[in-house]
Amino acid sequence: MNKIIKCQNLGYAYNDGEIKTPVLNALNLEINPAESLAIIGQSGCGKSTLLNLLGGMDQPTTGKVMINNADLSQLSEEAITNLRAQHLGFIYQFHHLLKDFSALDNVAMPLLIRGDATHLALEKSSKLLSDIGLQNRLNHRPAELSGGQRQRVAIARALINNPSCLLADEPTGNLDAKNTQEVLGLMMELNQQQKSALILVTHDMNIAKKMDQFLTLENGTLV
């Protein structure tokens, strides 16, 4: 079966000159279309590091990551960027919105980058933001939004290109119960209706249990 993401024998150590911090070790993971997976684990165990490797934002120290059967270590920086734009949606632990752009422009950005016509990109983005209750905040910049609103904009940005895999790093960490349900609903809808895979890092066991499976990251590997 076609795996959206597959990684083999993945190892990673941060290397700041003299100090080496090993984080991941001999980690294997596969995810199919329409599957959902929660990753849990203590603070500092390497969950964000793992998602960064899966999304091609960083290169592993050992082992390899494949996205749609393409081995990232064999691709140029530009090819990885294109692969990510085509197949992945990324929700960061800290929203990483562009501060000088409006909510609407932030959400439309992935579509504009891949070359969609501006008016279509803005129309689609405006509809998605309205669907998640932000119709009156389209022209606000991140600094003019609440923490939960920023996170919802970041989620809309990750969903806008209908990714085949969504990588989400504690996407509901800043949200109240109502927004958590809404955001979770959006992600699960994409997962179930569009058969996109979902890899979600969370500290919330109630959320983890809603996924098809959940794994714990411990001593650098998934158990």
Ligand SMILES: Nc1ncnc2c1ncn2[C@@H]1O[C@H](COP(=O)(O)OP(=O)(O)OP(=O)(O)O)[C@@H](O)[C@H]1O
């Ligand atoms: N740039 C860096 N240089 C050195 N060590 C780092 C760097 N970034 C992270 N680390 C270390 O790597 C480990 C894994 O960090 P990571 O951010 O992946 O953890 P996490 O599981 O996402 O934690 P949290 O639940 O708190 O978000 C941590 O112990 C951290 O101290």
Ligand SMILES: [Mg+2]
């Ligand atoms: Mg983290």
